[in-house]
Amino acid sequence: MKLARIGAAGRERPAIMDANGQWRDLGGQLSDIDGAALTEASLSLIAGIDPETLPLLPEGQRIGACVGNVGKFLCIGLNYRDHAEEAGMPIPEHPILFLKANSAICGPQDDLILPRGSEATDWEVELGVVIGRTCKYVDEAGALAHVAGYCVINDVSERHFQTGLTGQWTKGKSCDSFGPIGPWLVTADEIPDPQALALSCNVNGITRQGGNTGTMIFSVAQIISHLSQLMTLHPGDVISTGTPPGVGMGMKPPLYLKRGDVVECAIEGLGAQRQTVVADR
Template sequence: MKLLRVGQPGAEVPAILDAAGRIRSLQGIVPDIAGQTLTPEGLDRLRAIDPNTLPELPADARIGPCVGQVGKFVCIGLNYADHAAESNLPVPKEPVIFLKANSAIVGPNDDVLIPRNSQKTDWEVELGVIIGKPASYVSEAEAMDHVAGYCVINDVSEREFQIERGGTWDKGKGCDTFGPIGPWLVTADEVADPQNLSMWLDVDGHRYQNGSTKTMVFGVRHLVHYVSQFMTLHPGDVISTGTPPGVGMGVKPAPVYLKGGEVMRLGIEGLGEQRQKVGHA
């Protein structure tokens, strides 16, 4: 299934795509694409519904973040060896975990706003993993049972705030609009191998990122297991799993950063595409 949320910010309604790609309303069936809706039992209830019996929503409706009421937005840093190299940092021996502010979450096609006093706003296409049942100290063998589905994420990052301003990475990762999520939550049963998905990102038509999840240092199975050793993951929590090379910071001979006015387009095989205009806060 491809689940999504449509409507104006803060007033999104749950929806599902039918076989022809039309948006069908789930309003009155589930309260949101969130929490208990994402449990195995919740998804099974949705699978039992024929989308063609549901009301059709306008094709041009705004698409919101594909998950509502996100409890935790967990991110993994330097999870592609070639991205670590372009960042001039060693490949981690264990996953690097940081948290992105939930207030950064926006829809997949909403504007991305460069924060005030920013000089180094950057892009990162990433595979998002949405948790479907509580995960605490889960084994690698059990980890995938806790995954509801996958989505596209742009882990927008301000590199000066992240690296040069002291403290942790969080201050460069959590600015408003720095977390476009969607367009869809694609349920795990429709993703044959999350470790073999092509992914890409363009800025103004120039392809900067062109990678694959197969080059992750730590795969989805290990990440769900690993993160669950440090915090309980709940249905609707999101893990953003790292980015392949091609970020602006790594461009040679000189980095390229967003200045405002650009259009970012990005996508992951089978999970849809995002498009963001870049503005200023």
């Protein structure tokens, strides 16, 4: 299934894509695409609904983040060897973890807002993993059974805030609009192998990133297992799993986003998102 949240910010309605690629209104069946809707039991009920029996949503409406009321927004850094090398950082022995503020979450086509004082805002296409079953102390073999679905994430990063200000990476990762999620959530049954997906990011029509999740240092299963040793993961938690090479920081000289630029991130089978860069009003 492909699930989405359609409508104005703060007033999104849950939706499911029908066989013709049209969005059908799930508002009569559930209140949102959130942790409660992403449990195994809830997804099973949604799967039993014939989308053709649901009302069509009007075309052209805004698409919101594909998960609402996100509990934790967990991000893995330097998870592709060649990205770590372009960043001039050592290959990690364990998954590098940082958190992105939930207030950064936005829709996949919302504007990307340059924060005041930014001179080094960068792009990062990443595979997003959405938890659907509470898990703690799970092993790698059972980890993927806890996934509700997958989506596209752009882990937008302000590099000076991230590395030039004293503190953690979270500073450069959490600005408003720095967490576009979607366009839709593809349930795990449609993605038999999350380690075989092509990723790409274009900036102003030029391909800057290209890669495959098969080259991750730590697989999705390893990431979930590792995190579950540290904390309980709950339905609706989102994990961003790292980016392949080609970010602006790694270019010589570095290339960063400016007002008017257009960023397009896509992952095989999961759709594409598009942001226009604007100044903070």
